[in-house]
Every structure is written in structure tokens, then in C-alpha cells.
Amino acid sequence: MHNLRSWNVENNTSKGLENLIMETISEKKSQYGMMIDLDRCNGCGACAVACAVENNVPPAYQQTNTRTGITWMRVFEIPNDEQFPQSDSVFVPMFCQQCENETPCVTVCPQNAVEIDPLTGIVGQIPQRCLGCRYCMAACPYHARYFNWRDPKWTDGMKLQLNPDVAPRMRGVVEKCNFCHGRLHTARQKAAANGSEKIDPNDYVPACVESCPNKAIIFGDLEDGSSEISQAIKSKNTFRFLSRLGTEPKVYFNSGRAWVREMAEQALTRTKKEEIYG
Amino acid sequence: MFPFVYEFHWTPGHIIFLGVFFSVFGMIIVTLINAMLRSRKDFRFKKAGAILWKTDFEDLPKFARACRHEFTGEAEHRVCDNGFNCGTCEAHQTFLAQQKAEINSDISQSDIFGFTMPPDRMYHRGHTWVKKMEHGAGSDTDDGTYIVGIDDFGNRLIGKPERVSLSEIGSRIEANTAGFIFEKAGAHLRILSPISGEVIEHGGNDKEWYLKVKADDSTNGMAHLLRGAEIRPWITREMERLQMSLATSKIGFTLADGGELLPDMNRHYPNVDWDAVWGEMFLEA
């Protein structure tokens, strides 16, 4: 749908059903972003589950492991490798960081199956156009892209729970977090039905944000200076992973703990575990 | 890709990139079509035979492509790159102009290393000869009729062929293209025609010639044929070539001991790769 929108912006002359819907939507540019308060995250994994359910991620096969499974949202536990009582750990939910500048996956895709929507800033994947070459996966510094190594399969009971707003993906294509695009689409339809030019921020809340019991995730429009997220990222405790690569990710993290912020800035230094056993 | 494809952009990047791609792709296709059209043209102008000879000739080793003026010692070392078409060779004209008269003095001898190579005829490098048709007494008209046969060297090399296919009567043959085909011991050998013209009669069997040809009027039609003093050194060279060719075969026998070639050689040396030897000697790749 990103494509439809951007296309319509450029070609206002063409008329169609999509056009009628789209024209009701504000062409005001948004920059959707997210911030995760790592100090609030207790690693429960509710976001990961909600994400998989919302986006029709198929259940894993028995042989699937952490390296071949599809986990749009994946929670890592990182210890500080200190002895008690200094020992501490942080949970980092990792998913597509929605890079804004020279988005690595967008520039490499040979057939425009990965595109960044100029109106929302969301990096979208078009599974129907994806060749499955996995070049985008090699390009992604966050390892946030997942390949369908097997045919997706749901049991009959699970099929009833599929989200009708999100198309399941076939074997052999790449997928990743898209800030719950099904929900964005629903919010747009609702806005259009109400004759509104702008979607209500309350109508567009990704599943992970909604599901977090500790309200650790804030989501909103970074362009809108009054939004909660625009205020939140101003904190001095805010950081982004690998921001030094210059790709301007739109997912922020926040922690009051200095070691967590330092860890995020670390380069390729070997972890303590590797130092000891490697 | 195309302006009508959904999401197409006219950006400079697209224009340059796709422009280059389509140009290259177009060039490949055009090259292929060009080759096909040229082939069609070759067939229309009946160049196929000449092309076959040209291809065969290019595949010949340098030693086999030695210039006739190297035989006579006029040139030190010269390799032909003109398909033995002396008629169109500038150097040949120069050599002819400089040729001394005495070079053709002693040419009466017809016995060369035991081969009967009468000097009354002209020889083609592919071991055929051309002789002007001798008409009976009283007829002094030169009607351009020639007889074409295979020379003694070739005869002894092949022996009696099991099957001979001659160009049809009334058909045209071109110099340096297949004049007739010998089949022997499983080998299929095309013998090059020494001249261009129209086939008017078949020989063979008890006759010494195979084709009677009404030659073209072209003045250069015979320029490429060897004659007179050239025959002896040419045969010397051919013996060397034969020796090299035989040496390639596993049995490794040589002609170093001298002596004459036995007629019907392949019957005496069945282990030789005769197909290769014949191909080599009759200038077929």
C-alpha cells in the first residue's frame, strides 16, 4: 500500500477506487517512531507474542531454532557480566529500526520489494514482489529481517485466529516488522469513513505497544512536536543502536543505567563470555 | 522497466541504466540477426563453398599453407593467407614478373620420387590435376573443356576408393570446393575441384579422369594451379607432410628409409589413422 500512496501523490490525475480513499488522507508527512524504556522492560515477551499474533507469523516448526525462526520482535537479555552485587542485566527488544537515511535494505533490493514510505517513514516489505535473494538480510545491521525457510503452516484451530487485515507470507520471501501495517490501514479507513484528513493517533497503536504490561514502549509521530514520543526522545538517557552508521533509525531506547548506554555504544569488542571461552 | 509498468519513474538513473541495458541487449540481438542475414546472403550468392574452403584453409597448419614461391626458392619463408587463390594475390604477380626464364627449363621429367606427374597438366594443391581436353585431329578449336583427375600421389595414398560420388552433370563446381567425394574404409573424403566451371561429363572407372568440365572464361581461373618446375619441390614438400602426418599415428612408421609409396597404402598399414592422414593431405580440416 505504501506504493499506492506514493504513486498517487505523484499522479493525481489517475482516478480509481484507491485514489478516492487515498485522497481523503492527509498528505502531511509523518515519521512514525518508537521508544522503548529499557528500565521498564522486564523481558516478559508479551510484545513478541502480540506481534506474531497480530501479523500472522506462522508457528515455528519443531526443527526451527533461534537462527531460522521468524521473530519480528525478539527480546535479548544482556548481562553486565559483573559479580554480585553489581550484577545486572537488561532486556532489549530488537526489531526493524526503521532506518530513515540510506536505508540499507531499501537501497540493495534489486526489485523494489523493500520501500520506505515517504508519508509515514515506515520501511515496508512487499512479500508478493520479493525474490527471496536475502540481500536485504545481509545488509541489515540489526539482523531484524527474517526469511521464510519453510512453508507457513497453521493448524485448523489456529487458522481461525488469523488476522484478516494482514496477508500471510509464502515460503521463500523475507519479512520484518512494519509497525503493524494492518493497523495503520484500518486507522486510515476509519479516518476516511469519518471524513477526516488525519488519522487519530489512538487508532494506530502497534500490537507490541498495546500489549506491553509495563508500558515500556511509546509509539507516535516524530514529526509532530507535541506527540508523546517527540517529547520522550529529548531525554539525555535516550540512545539508538548503531546510530554511528548514519542510517538514522527511528527506534529509540532509553535507560537511566549508564552501563546500558555504554553497552549500546560499544563497537565490536568481544563479550566477556567470548573473552573467556573464545 | 517500461513507462507503462506500475511505479515507473523517469529519473536520470533509470534512463541511463535502462538505456545502457537495452543498448547492450539490442547489440547482442542485432549481432545475432546480422550473422543470420549475412549467412542467408552467402547462400543466395552461393558463397557457401568458398566459405567452407576458407574455414578449412584457416584450420590448416602453417606448414601445409606454404606459398608456392617458397617451393621454387623465390621466397625464403612465406605462408599463404589467401586460400591458395594466387589469382587474387598481389605478391604472386610480383613474383611472376621477377621470375627468371631458366626456372622452367628442365621440366620434361614426369617421374618424381616414383610418382608419375606428367608436366603436361596443372596441379591443384589438393592433389587433383587439370588438363586441357585433347580434341581429335582437325579440330583446333579451343572450347575451354578440361578434364579433371586425381594425381598419382593422391591415387597411391587412397588406393581404389570403395565409392565415388561425382558432381552431377550440368551442375556448376567452384575451384577449391568439393568436386567429388571418395569413400574408403569408412572415411568420407571430399576432393577439391581445381577449377570452376560446368560439369559436362563423368569419367572414372577405366578412365584416368573423373570429371570433364567446361571451364569459366576467367583469365585467372588457372592462376592458382601448380605447373612446370613447381611440381617437384611441391611433391618433396608433400612427402614431408605425409611423413609428419604418418608419424602422428601410433605405429610410428616413417618414410625415412626412402623408396616409393606403395599403391593402396592403407591396406598395407591398417593401423594408421588413415582418416587423419587423408584429411591432412587432401587439405580437409
Add this chain to the structure above:
Amino acid sequence: MDNKLKTRPIVAREAGLMPRGVERTSFTNFLFWILPWTALLCFGVYAIYLCLADGLWHTNMDNRFAFGLWIFLDLTVIALGAGAFFTGFLLYILRRKELKAVINSAVVIGLICYSGAVSILMVDVGQPLRAWFTFWHPNTHSMLTEVTFCLTCYLTVLIIEYIPIVLKNRQLRQIPKFLVFEFELHKLMPVLAGIGTFLSFFHQGSLGGLFGVLRGRPFAFREELGIWPSTFFLFVLSAAAAGPSFVMLTTWLVQKISKKQLVKPEVMQFLGKVSGILLIFYIMLKSVDTLIWINSTSPSEGFPAFEFYARKSFGTWILLTEIIAFGLVPALMLLNKKLRARPVFLYGAGLLVCCGIMLNRFVMTIQTLALPTLPFDEFMSYIPSWEEAAAFLAVIAYGVVLYSFTFRYATLFPQERELQQIQRG
């Protein structure tokens, strides 16, 4: 005919297909040589069938190791297959006539390498039937688009260049249509060689650019020169250097296996010299590039370069081996006329050059992906599954089979007949 001769037919039916006057092993021997390779090919085709029909989970690739053995194979064979374009360039464009002796062989090697790479690439992608989408919705910013376009065109060129070799077969050339077409096509070879050179320049480069543009992989990322990262130019140069070496090495191997001299030693030495000259330039540029990367590119992205080599399996030795043992050493061996004249050094150096290109392509794919980027990421290793290995071997088996058939029934080395005569006579 009354005096029917009792001599057995010299030209058996099968031998009639071979070029005249060259020696080939008996058909039985040939079958014994071909059969194991065919079996290996069939085994690999079965593995490929599993991957295509059942899914890529048959491989050991995963979300982190999105590229594996196959991409390494593609990069390597395409680099080694560069001999086809570079020999063609030297022969048809720069008019180095002596290379006529190996051009046919180089074309066949190129065809094998490229068709093998494209076939395995079609297994490697998740949705091979969508390959044409790249032509329909091309992303002109992607190096892979450039690679796809050039590979398609160049494979077409190689097939067209292969046609005359087949048509010159002794039986096929009897058909005038084939021979005339061959003749006319051959006359246009310089055009095709020119196109091939142009295409090869771009896709060899783009294959290097493939990794050089990966901003998210500081190990592979390189500064841009013009619109291409420096790896673009390094890959072009290294492929051009390795191509002639590989042609030389395969020719040597065919000579050893067929127990015949096929090419004059001068031609081999010339190939070695060309390889050496290009290699020394490559090594110089590669060293400069590495120094710039260590001192500027990588630190500016916040990654001290030497930390990439802190892992046990991929220490600095890998960099030194690539540049010195597989680069400088063979280059000097090939540039020295006396050393080059000795087969041990000539072919030894050729082997080192080919190893060097393989190591370089290995480092670019496997090491790039093995190294973590996120601070809490781990170093990962990957071992190919048997299906991947079988498909890899199938490409090699396919190459051997195609080459063997072409060697047996077509003229790959025009000097062979002459050399055989010199040897015997």
C-alpha cells in the same frame, strides 16, 4: 565393387564426431571418466530438487547467515570465469593472436562458470520464478540489479560465443548452413568480445560493490569512488588477474589428464605474465584500500578495524595470507621471466592466484556475515548442509562433463594437432 577390401573401418561412428587427426581415448575409457561425474551431478540435482521443492530449510543458512556456500561459489566461479572475457578482450580487441590457442577453452570455461553460477543462484533465491521481476521493477540503486542485468546479457553472449565451437564439430560442419553461420558469427566475434568486456567490467565490479555498499556491515563497507565503492574496482581487477591464471591452470590440468600437449608453453607463459601484471596492480590497490579502510572508513563508523580480526578463526593471518602469500608471492613469481619459464613456478603461481581469489570471495561473504554488528551480538559460524555441498559439487561435475564432451568432440585447442606432429615427428 569387386575388390572389396578387408580392412576394418578406421572411422567408427563415434570417432567420426571427433576432430580430425587428434587422439582421444577410447569410448569405454571416456564413459568410465564421465560416469562418476554424471553420478555426482545427479546426486547434486537431487539435492537441488529438495531445496526447490521442499524449501531452503534444507540448507544450513539462517537469518543471520543469509548468504552461504552458494553465494561464495557464485562469486568465485564468476571471478575465475573472467578468463573468458579477458582472453577475448586480449585476442579480439588488443589483437594478441597467440591467445587463439586457448580462446575456445576460455569460452567454454566461462560458459560453465556463468551458467553454473546462474543455476545455483536460481536455487539460492527463495522464489526463483520471480527472477524476472528484477527486469520489471528494477531498483537502479541496487548492485544486484546491475549484476542480474549483466549476468543475463553476458550469459547470452557466452552462449553465442559457444555456438561456433559446437558448429565446428566435424560432423556438424558438413551441414553448410551451420558452417556458414559459424563463419559469419565468427567474423562478428570482436563485437561480442567488446560487449563481453563491457558487461564483465560492470558485473564483476558490481559483485564487489554488492558488499562494498553494505553500510550496515562495517567489515565490508568501503568508501565510494564516483558512484561505486572501492570494492567495485578491486573485484574487476582481481577477476581480470585470476581469469587468465585459471585458463592457464585448467589447460595444464587438461594436458595432464589427457596426457597430451595442447598449447605451446609460450602461450601459457604469456597468460601467466598477464595475470602477474594485473595481480601486482591489484595487490597495490588492495593494500591501499585496506589501509584506508583500517585508518579511516572503519573507525569513522565507530568500528576499530582490528577488532574484526579479534576472533580466533578469522585472525589477521587471513588478511596477510590474502595479500602476501596469495598475492605478492605469485605476482612476483609470474613477473620474473626465469621463474615463469619453469612449469613448477608458473602453475604453482597460477594456483596461488586462484586460491587468493577464492579466499577474497570467502572473506567478503562468510567473514562479513560471521562478524556481529550489534554490541550484544555474537560471532557466528556456519557449516553447509549436505544439500548445499552436493549442489556445489554438482556445479563442478557439470563443468567437468560439459568440458569433457566439448574437448572430445570439438576443437578446444587448435594447436593440438600441430603439437602432436612436432612431438611425434
